[in-house]
Amino acid sequence: MSTFIKDFIEKEKMNRRNFLFASAYGLGGAAALGALGPSMARAALTDPTIAWSYRNRTNPYWNEIVSGGEAFVESLGMSKDALTHLINEGSSEKSLADVKAILAKTDGNVALAIDTNDAPNARPVVESVAEAGGYVSTLWNKTDDLHPWDFGDNYVSHMSWSDEGPAEQTARILLEAMGGKGGVVHLGGIASNNPAIERLNGLKNALKDYPDVELLAAEPADWDTQKANQVMSAFLTRYGDEITGVHCANDTIAYGVLEALRAEGIEDMPIVSYDGNPQAVQLVAERKILATVFTNPHWGGGITAALAYHAAIGTFKPSEEPNEHREFYGPTIMVQPEDALEFKANYLDSVPTYDWTDFWGPSNGPIIYK
Amino acid sequence: MATTETTKTIGSGFPIGRETLVKWAPLLVLIVLCAFFALMEPRFLSTRNFARILIAASPTLMVAIGVTFVIIMGSIDLSMEGAVSVCAVAFAFCFLWLGGTLASWAWLALPIAMLVGAAVGFVNGLIHVKLKIPSFMASLAMGFVGTGLALMMTGGDRIRIEDELFRSLLTERILNFPLMVYVAGIFLLIAWFIQTRTTLGRNFYAVGGGEDLAVASGLNVNRVRIMGFTLAGVFFSVGALLAVGRLGIAETATGNNFMFLSITAVVVGGTALWGGIGGVWNTLVGVLIVFVIGNGMVVIGLPGYVQDGVLGILVILAVILSTDRKSISFVK
Numbered sequence: 271m272s273t274f275i276k277d278f279i280e281k282e283k284m285n286r287r288n289f290l291f292a293s294a295y296g297l298g299g300a301a302a303l304g305a306l307g308p309s310m311a312r313a314a315l316t317d318p319t320i321a322w323s324y325r326n327r328t329n330p331y332w333n334e335i336v337s338g339g340e341a342f343v344e345s346l347g348m349s350k351d352a353l354t355h356l357i358n359e360g361s362s363e364k365s366l367a368d369v370k371a372i373l374a375k376t377d378g379n380v381a382l383a384i385d386t387n388d389a390p391n392a393r394p395v396v397e398s399v400a401e402a403g404g405y406v407s408t409l410w411n412k413t414d415d416l417h418p419w420d421f422g423d424n425y426v427s428h429m430s431w432s433d434e435g436p437a438e439q440t441a442r443i444l445l446e447a448m449g450g451k452g453g454v455v456h457l458g459g460i461a462s463n464n465p466a467i468e469r470l471n472g473l474k475n476a477l478k479d480y481p482d483v484e485l486l487a488a489e490p491a492d493w494d495t496q497k498a499n500q501v502m503s504a505f506l507t508r509y510g511d512e513i514t515g516v517h518c519a520n521d522t523i524a525y526g527v528l529e530a531l532r533a534e535g536i537e538d539m540p541i542v543s544y545d546g547n548p549q550a551v552q553l554v555a556e557r558k559i560l561a562t563v564f565t566n567p568h569w570g571g572g573i574t575a576a577l578a579y580h581a582a583i584g585t586f587k588p589s590e591e592p593n594e595h596r597e598f599y600g601p602t603i604m605v606q607p608e609d610a611l612e613f614k615a616n617y618l619d620s621v622p623t624y625d626w627t628d629f630w631g632p633s634n635g636p637i638i639y640k
Numbered sequence: 641m642a643t644t645e646t647t648k649t650i651g652s653g654f655p656i657g658r659e660t661l662v663k664w665a666p667l668l669v670l671i672v673l674c675a676f677f678a679l680m681e682p683r684f685l686s687t688r689n690f691a692r693i694l695i696a697a698s699p700t701l702m703v704a705i706g707v708t709f710v711i712i713m714g715s716i717d718l719s720m721e722g723a724v725s726v727c728a729v730a731f732a733f734c735f736l737w738l739g740g741t742l743a744s745w746a747w748l749a750l751p752i753a754m755l756v757g758a759a760v761g762f763v764n765g766l767i768h769v770k771l772k773i774p775s776f777m778a779s780l781a782m783g784f785v786g787t788g789l790a791l792m793m794t795g796g797d798r799i800r801i802e803d804e805l806f807r808s809l810l811t812e813r814i815l816n817f818p819l820m821v822y823v824a825g826i827f828l829l830i831a832w833f834i835q836t837r838t839t840l841g842r843n844f845y846a847v848g849g850g851e852d853l854a855v856a857s858g859l860n861v862n863r864v865r866i867m868g869f870t871l872a873g874v875f876f877s878v879g880a881l882l883a884v885g886r887l888g889i890a891e892t893a894t895g896n897n898f899m900f901l902s903i904t905a906v907v908v909g910g911t912a913l914w915g916g917i918g919g920v921w922n923t924l925v926g927v928l929i930v931f932v933i934g935n936g937m938v939v940i941g942l943p944g945y946v947q948d949g950v951l952g953i954l955v956i957l958a959v960i961l962s963t964d965r966k967s968i969s970f971v972k
Contacts, residue, residue, distance in 0.1 A: 333796065461945055490944045495887060496897065503692040504938030507683055525798075529887045533695060533810050533818065534688075549798060 314584030315405070319376045320575055323356035323365055323384040331567055335409070338571030339383060342579075342626045353575070356384075362391040369395050378402030381578040383571070385409045392416055400424035405582035407574045414639050418596040423588045426581040427629075428597045429574060430637060433465050433544070436563040436602045437472025440542040443561045443606065444515050445480045447540040452514030455505050456488035457498050457527060459519045466490070469519045469544060486512060491523045498526030506534060518543040521550035524559055546605055548618045555610035564603040564617065569624055569632060576626040585627070594636035601632040665961045666910045666925040673929060673954075677936035684939050687816050694817060695810070697931040698824035699724075699883040701924065704902035704909075705831045706761075706875030708923045711906055713868050714848040714915025715768065715775035720876050720902055722786020723760045725895035727880035729790040730756045732799040732890035735806070742805040754877045760786055761873020765866035779869075783899075790892045798891040801884055809885035820882050827878055831920045834871070844868055848915025905930045908958045929958055 322339040325332050340350035356372065358365035365387045372380055382399055384406060386392040392412035399406040400421045407427045418425040444454065456473055459466030470488055477485055486509050491498035498518070505513060516539060518524040524543035531539050543550055546564025553559045581588050588596060605613050616622060625631075677684040703720050710717040731753035738746040760782065768778040801807070809820040835841040843864045846854040855861055879898070884890045909926020911918025933954050937947045 458944075487938075487941065488944075489938060494896065495889065495893070496883075499887060500696045500934060501938055503696060504935045507686065507689040507692060507935070508681065508939045508941065510683070525889060526887065529810070532807075533692075533886075535811070549800065 315379050315381070315403075315582045318379045318381045318405070318579065318582045319354055319372065320352065320579055321354035321356055321372055321380060321382050321384075322571070322575060323358060323368055323382065323386075325360055325385070325387065326357050334567035335385075335571030337621075338568040338573070339575045341568070341621070341624070342572040342575045345626050346579075358387050360387060362387045365391055366394055366398070370398055373398060373402040373404055376404075378404045380404035380406075381575070381582040382406040383409065383574040383578050386411045389413045396421060396425045405578045407578040407581075409570060409574050417593075418588065419593060423581060426588045427574070427577045427595070428637070429570060429600050429633070431465075431565055431600045431602065431634075432638075433468040433563075434472045434475070436604065437469040437544060438475045439472075439604060440544065440561045440563060441473040441476035441517055442479075444517055444540055444542040445476060445483055447560055448483060448515040450480050451482040453484045453486040453509060453512040454515040454517055455486050455502075455509065455513055456517045457491040457501055457519060457523045458488060459490065459493045459523075461490040463493075466493075466519055473517045483515075484512075491519070491526070493520055493522055495522050495526040498523040499530045500526075502527045502530035503533070506530065513539070515540045516542075521545045521547040521562060524550060524553070524562075528553070528558060546603070548614070551605055551610050551614050551618060554605050554607055555614065557607045560607065562605050564605055564613070566601050566603065566617070566632070568621055570600050572624060572626055573629060573632075577629055580627065580629070586629075595630055597637040598630065599634035599637060601634055663910070666908065666922060666929065666958070669908075669958045669961055670925055670929050670932065673932050673936065677932065677940055680936075680940040684936060689935070689939070691813075691817050691821070693928070693931050693935045694821045694824075695886060696935070697927050698820050699879045699886060700898065700901045700905065700931070701824050701927045702827060702875050702879035702882060703898050704905045704923045704927050705828065705920050706872035706879070707902050708831075708906050708911055708918065708920055709835075709844055709868050709875075710775070710872050711911055711913060712844045712848045712915055712918060713865060714851065715865065715868070716903075716913070717761075717764065717779045717869060717872050718776055718899055718903075719760065719764055719779040719783035719786060719873075720879075720898045721895035722783035722788075722790070723757055723873055723876040723895070724786075724880040724883065724898050725790035725892050726760065726786040726793075727753045727757045727877040728884050728890040728894040729793050729799065729892070731877075731881060731884060732801055733793065735801060735803075736799070741803045746803075750881065753881055754874050757873040757875075757877025757880070758870050759873070761870040761876070762866065764873065765869030768869065769862045769865050775869075787892060787895065790895075794890075794892055796892065798889050801888050801890060806885060807888055809882065810888075820885050823878075824882060827875070828920060828924060831875070835919055840864070840867060840871075845916055848917075850916070901930060902927075904955055908955055930955070 320343055322336055324336060327333050327336060336355070340353050343353045344350050354372065356368040358368065369382065369384070380399070382404060384395060386395050386408060389411045390413060392408055393416050396406055396408070396416065403424070405424055405426050409429050412428055418427055448454065456470055458470050477483060487505060489501050491501050516527050518527055518541060521543045524541055527541060540560055541558070542560050543562045546562050550559060550562045554562055580586060603613070683689065703724065707717050707720060731749050734749035734752045735746045738744065738748055740746055764779050764782045767773055767782065768775045809823065810818050812819050814822065843859060846859060847861055847864050851861060880894065883894050905926035906923050907913060907926070908929050909918065909922035911922050933951055937950060942950065
C-alpha cells in the first residue's frame with residue numbers, strides 16, 4: 271500500500287517536472303518566434319476576407335467611406351457583397367469584439383480596414399490582427415504612440431486628415447473677400463471635437479496676417495443647422511454691421527448661417543465652410559459660399575481597404591516602404607466658385623473610377639505630431 | 641393674461657398672495673431675464689432682436705403647445721422629434737411632387753403634412769390607450785418610428801425648398817416681424833380657443849385633474865386621450881412646417897432638439913407634469929424664457945463652454961420660482 275503511494279507520488283513528480291520542462295521549451299519557442307516577428311509566420315495570404323469596420327451607414331460621411339470600400343472590391347472582379355461589414359454603432363467594445371470574431375472565423379486570413387471608433391481602441395485591434403497574422407489599415411483614430419512600423423508588415427497603414435491647413439486656406443479666401451478689414455465671426459463644431467478645434471485654429475493662424483480684421487466671436491454651433499441659425503441671429507444682434515465675414519466649421523453650419531442672414535435681407539455676406547457636401551458645392555457655384563473643402567471620403571474608404579488587401583496578398587511589402595507611406599494625411603480639395611461646377615461634375619454627379627493600386631498618389635504628406 | 645384664463649378654467653383661484661405669485665412667476669422670470677440681458681447689452685431690447693427670438697421660437701412654440709394638451713391630460717408625448725421630421729419630409733416630398741410652388745397645387749402639401757401629423761398622433765394615442773402602454777414609452781417609440789420613416793424617405797439627404805412664396809414665411813415682414821411669427825400667433829389663438837371654448841379643451845383638464853372623477857361623470861376618457869394625442873400631432877406638423885419655412889431644408893435632423901426644448905418650455909412655463917394645471921399661455925411664456933436665455937447668452941457674449949451649464953441652472957431656477965405645486969395640489 272505505502273509503496274504504491276510512494277511510487278505514485280514519484281511518478282507524479284516526474285510528470286510535473288517533464289511538464290515544466292515542456293512548458294519552458296514551449297514558451298521559449300514561442301518567444302523566439304515572436305522575436306523574429308509575426309510576419310515570419312505568414313508572409314502573404316491567399317484570397318483573404320476583405321472587411322470594413324465602421325460606425326454605421328446612416329451617416330452620409332460613413333456611407334461614402336464604405337461605398338469606396340465596395341468600389342474597390344468590385345474592382346477586383348467580385349460583387350460588392352464580398353465586402354464584409356463590421357458595424358460598431360459607435361461602440362469601441364463591439365468594434366474590438368467584431369475584429370476578434372472575424373479573426374477567429376477566418377483563422378487570421380483577413381485584410382481589414384477599420385476606424386476603431388476611438389483612439390485607445392486602435393492598439394488592441396492592431397495587436398489582435400497582427401497576432402493572428404492578418405493585415406490591417408486604420409483610418410482616423412489611433413493614439414500618437416502607435417505606429418504601423420512597430421508591427422512589421424501586419425499593421426499596413428494609417429490615414430487621417432489635418433483640418434488646420436485647409437481651414438486656414440479658406441480663412442484667407444474669406445479675409446481677402448472682406449478686403450482685409452472688418453470683423454469676422456466663427457461658428458464651430460462641438461467644442462471638444464478635434465476637427466472643430468483644428469478648423470478654428472486655421473482661422474486664427476490666418477488672422478495673424480490680417481491685423482485689421484477682428485475676430486468678434488467664436489461660438490460652438492455643434493455641427494447643427496438650427497443651432498447655427500440661432501447663434502448667427504444672436505451674433506447679428508450683438509455685432510450688427512460690424513460683422514463683415516463668417517467662417518463656418520462645416521457645411522451644415524453654413525446652411526443655418528445663410529438662412530439667418532436671408533431673414534435679415536443680407537445676401538452678400540462673405541462665408542466660407544468645410545466638408546464639400548453636394549449642396550454646399552452648389553452654393554459655392556452660386557457664390558453664396560466662397561469656398562468649401564472636400565476630403566474625398568470615397569477614395570479614403572477604398573484605398574484603406576486596398577492597402578490592407580494588397581499588403582496581405584504580397585503586392586507590396588509594407589516594411590520596405592518609407593514611413594510616409596505608412597502614416598499619411600488624406601486628400602483635401604479646395605472648392606471655389608470658379609471650379610465648383612467642374613468639381614461637382616467630376617466628383618459628385620458621377621463618382622470617378624480610381625486606380626486602387628495608386629496607394630499614395632492623392633494623399634497629402636506624412637502625419638506630423640505636435 | 642395667462643393666469644386669469646387658466647384660473648377661470650381650473651376654477652381654483654384663491655387670490656392668496658403666495659399662490660398668485662406662483663401663478664405669475666413665469667412671466668416675472670421672463671421680465672427679469674429680459675431686464676438682465678438688456679442691462680448687460682442694450683441691443684438685446686431692439687425690435688430686430690425680438691424678431692430674431694420669435695423666428696427661432698415659433699416652431700418650438702407650436703410643438704410645445706401640442707405637448708401642452710397632452711401634459712394637461714397627465715400623459716406625456718415624446719414623439720415630437722420623429723413626428724416633426726416625418727411631417728417635414730412628407731411635406732417636402734409632396735410639395736416638390738405637386739409643383740414646387742405655393743402658387744400651384746403644391747399648397748395641398750400643407751394640409752397633407754398636417755394629416756400626417758394627425759395620423760402619427762392618432763396611432764400614438766391608440767397604442768397608448770388600446771395596448772395600455774404608458775404614454776411616455778408609446779410616444780417615445782413612435783418618435784423613433786417617425787425618425788426611421790423620415791430617414792427611409794430621404795436616405796439621409798436634405799431636401800431644399802426654394803419656393804419664394806413659401807419662404808416668404810421668413811422673408812416677408814409686417815411691422816418688422818416675419819409672416820411665420822403671425823402664423824404661429826394665429827395657431828396660438830386657435831389653441832387657446834380649443835383650451836377654453838371647446839368641450840374637448842375642458843375635458844383635457846377633467847382627465848388631468850382627476851381621472852376617476854371624469855370616468856365617474858361618464859366621460860369617455862380613452863376617446864379624449866386619443867383626440868389629445870391627435871391634436872398634439874397636428875400642432876407638431878405646424879411646427880415642422882414653420883421649421884422648414886425658417887431654414888428651407890427638410891431632413892431627418894429637422895426634428896432634432898425639439899424634445900428638450902418643448903418639454904423644458906412647458907415645465908418652465910408652469911404647466912405641471914402631472915396634469916390638470918397650466919395652459920397655452922403658460923407655454924408661450926415658457927418658450928420665450930427658453931429662447932430669451934439662449935439668445936441673451938450669446939448677445940451678452942457669455943463664452944460658449946459655460947452656456948449649456950448656465951442654461952441648465954436658469955431652467956432649474958425658473959422651475960423653482962414658477963412652481964409651488966404642493967400647495968396647489970392640496971388646494972385642488
